[in-house]
Amino acid sequence: MQLSLVRRQSTLAQAQAQREILQGSQVPDAPHFDDALTQHKLPLLKAAGVQVLQINVGKLCNQTCTHCHVDAGPDRRESMSRETAEAIISALKRFDIPTLDITGGAPEMNPNFRWLVEQAHALDRRIIDRCNLTILVANGYRDLPQFLADHRVEVVASLPCYLEDNCDSQRGDGVFQRSVDALRILNTLGYGQADSGLQLTLVYNPVGPSLPPNQAELEVAYRRELKSRYDIVFNQLHTITNLPISRFLDDLLQSDQYETYMRKLVESFNPQTVSHVMCRTMLSVDWLGNLYDCDFNQMLELPVAAPSRRIENLDWDALAHRTIATGRHCFGCTAGNGSSCQGAVVS
Template identity: 45%
Template sequence: MSNEIVSLIPKIIEKYKIKTLDITGGAPELHPEFKKLITSLSTKAVDIIDRCNLTIFFEEGYENLPQFLAKNKVIITASLPCYEKNNVNFQRGLGVFEKSINAIKILNDLGYGKKENGLQLNLVYNPVSPILPPSQKILEQDYKKILYEKYNIVFNNLYTITNMPINRYEEFLRREGKLNTYYKLLKENFNENNLENLMCKKTISVNWLGEIYDCDFNQQINFRENKGPKTLFDLLDESFTFDYRVAVKEHCFACTAGAGSSCGGTLS
């Protein structure tokens, strides 16, 4: 994302009174404007979420990143697909689990994950198999119990997210002959009670070119309606006419199935 596009974000937040900025993209901390963007919003009434790859703390030049995030009260949301070392290292690579645990300990020492300090540390779980996630509440209890007993670490919330059948996961399911079965599972578990709280109805997702989408998943497959604003520039254009509909496709059943799914966990 260019510096010009980044500079539009505070303007959009101010104009539309946006309450949450969710920064993601693999390792968003690597962007040279990352810290500047956060400090530029320090006086605004906006929650900032860093979708953090915890291993970044051990890269040269980023050793003081945890202190910066704590100072600016940034909410940290990080993926930890399991509380067992072997499972995480198998999925993410050798040593990732150990680095993640050490990173969480650093954050705990700064006050993250402790309710009384107001510094939020949230973890994310995705099921490996083509199934719906288990109960978010029960799994959170398991995570908290095991991680505290084994490693003496704490966190605030666990978010369970349903796997989205797009891109690499879609190709994986197709190779395994499980794509149609997974779609059948999602559709059979459609829950209309989730419709009101779908994230596509209250968020916008912005790619590195400043183009806007209904959600991160639609962005990943470059899918959106032809009508309505296309870029952050459009959102700042006073002459722009809004005529907008959420773009919907078969993969959207993943967000409506069961307890629902969003980047912030279950919906119901």
């Protein structure tokens, strides 16, 4: 089934269609992820505590990138309510989770974004904003960079290339130039500058159906090119593999590259990455307050294996040692040097 045919159906139907494609017969000889673990004499994925609470506050975004695994865009209406945001802050008060990682969509467009940041800052938590950069120079949001700096929020910003054409082909016309404008503002506030304490991480993901290059080598090239071309500095670069989910899966299917890409992920399986995948230390919350192992499982509606799947009833003992729900998409996190929201997981 082509995903484009189910776009107008409910999110649940979309998730089910994606799961069927990932489990389906298009790559008949590809193993299930758990079988690959067994073949390499590795245990099934289990959580090892919760260090990061990653909250997806909704699908509203000012961009419509081709690789987006959230299927976000300006016409999406899914948005976390204040009630759910309060349940998240209540969970942070009750449990010792060091990091609040806020994603979307463009998370800053959620009306509760600033309230969440203020509350988490008051609780002295590390706060990450997964930012698309262009929102920082959009009308109505131009005071955001100062707000982020005032609350010591780490900015993790997408910039899939230091070349304008490559970036715009994935993220839309004019995105690169607006991203450069936003990075300059962040630099002026101290982001990315040594000793400022304001962390600026850039995120690279491949423009097409390939694995990311070596993270350390690419970081050197980014540093050199962004400094020489635009006088921009940053703290670190993360490389992320595109998982075959949502809009990127749709693109792979429409360009007849799904089978090739999935084979590449499976053949690049690296057993050394497995113990470092992010779901082992993360809990993901959707805009409605439901719990998942990661943002990808959230998009696929793969529920977390715990008696309660709601943020209001977070059961620490059950969640901290839960078995992770896996699927063939997990080969995206374990191919090559691995991939996570913290970039490559092995060097």
